[in-house]
Amino acid sequence: MEDRVGTQQTTAFVNVNVVPMDSERILKGQTVIVREGRIVEIGAAEQVKIPEGATRIDGQGKYLMPGLVDMHVHGFNDDEKTMEKELFLYIAYGVTTVQHRNGKSKLLKLREQIKSGGNFSAPTLYVSSPFIFGEKSLTLFGSTHDTPEEARKAVAEYAKDGYDSLKVYGDWKQEPYEALLDEAAKQKIPVAGHFARNLPLDLNLRGRLEVAHAEEFLYTYFFKVAKGDWTKRESLIPEVAKATKEAGVYVTATLTSYRGIGLVAGDDTFQQLLKKPELKYIPKSNRDRLTSERNGYRKQFKPDRGVVFAGLTVFLKKLVKGMQDEGVKILLGTDASFEAQSFTIPGVSAQEELRELVDAGLTPYQAILAATRNPAEALNGANEFGTVAIGKRADLILVEGNPFEDINQVSKQSGVMVRGRWHYQAEIQKRLDDLASSFAH
Secondary structure (H helix, E strand, O other): OOOOOOOOOOEEEEEEEEOOOOOOOOEEEEEEEEEOOEEEEEEEOOOOOOOOOOEEEEOOOOEEEEOEEEEEEOOOOOOHHHHHHHHHHHHHOOEEEEEEOOOOHHHHHHHHHHHOOOOOOOOEEEEEEEEEEOOOOOOOOOOEOOOHHHHHHHHHHHHHHOOOEEEEEOOOOHHHHHHHHHHHHHHOOOEEEOOOOOOOHHHHHOOOOEEOOOOHHHHHHHHHHOOOOHHHHHHHHHHHHHHHHHHOOEEEOOHHHHHHHHHHHOHHHHHHHOOOHHHHHOOHHHHHHHOOOOOHHHHHOOOOHHHHHHHHHHHHHHHHHHHHHHOOOEEOOOOEOOOOOOOOOOOHHHHHHHHHHHHOOOOHHHHHHHOOHHHHHHOOOOOOOOOOOOOOEOOEEEEOOOOOOOHHHHHOEEEEEEOOEEEEHHHHHHHHHHHHHHOOO
16 A cells, blocks of 8 residues: 655644634744654744755635544455555545454554554554454344453453454443453553443443443333333433443544434435435445345335434434533544445545534534544544644644634635655545546446
């Protein structure tokens, strides 16, 4: 996988407005110097001396913000050329870090290849373990762990392999689940993924770093204590948010993917999805499955379920807003891949998720926080990325307008920098055009 955009030389963003994301502020008229993949200087444009030979990027009237983080992705095709295109899509839409949520050994190798500089067209990669199933689970993707010993063994093996977190999935017996939590603490590997939906909410919140979907609260709690009673469900949001805050659990919203399932189910809304212009960036074989009755969600849900999903999406947005108001740290995640059954296209869906978070009632600053600083903290990488600061990795997006005033400005890019490599927007667009052409047939 070769680098086709940008070089590793010193770069100067001149007279730019900096969006540091350390607080809700803008630093106007700054010059930012990047060298060897790191931000080495930030200061008033008239005071910063630009190194001789540096590439100058005019930031007049523009805004320099941290690159986005997508905390929940899948995919990465086995074919290397197709995988390169899939990874590039994230960069093209300003996503400079991703977390894959169903790991395998080849992804651990890819993670190290990217980290060592072997692929500058890919976002920095974090990798969760393969699914860890409890009892009564579908075993299509892995084995169940019915005893405490089996659970501890799985945790120890995945920690030894070097996975960044554990992906819990399915129903669990209480003893094996508690053993998993205990062993994860000993091995110092975070527990994330889905809730054990058959176990109580307080146990699911215990010893956990993050829950991978806001919808998990529906199955684990709201559907059980307030069956069909929307008023009661909404009245319970504050206490659920408080419990989540007290447990220190991050919540990855994934509103776009959940809403997308309902849109796929409905006949009229499905027809609207078929007009999505970014579908051209999906391989034709995937696109044909996605845009036909072979779509998994089209087969699973009847058209009238679309209305149900729409109502639940409204509730989930109220839940996410309640979490935000209580101080729970929200994370941006999309479930994106080239499979994209809910039309969550890599990179594209991250921009859509920002808009969904704002529609849920978050301010643009809070939505961007969910895509930058919060994920960096959750990934134990706050010293490396997530803010624009001296010493941080140079993962940056140059946008046309103030993103705090309009979340849509995040998608109005002039270019993207990944680990110090600058990708001009014209070059990004050319490569997108080439990608679409390669997937046309």
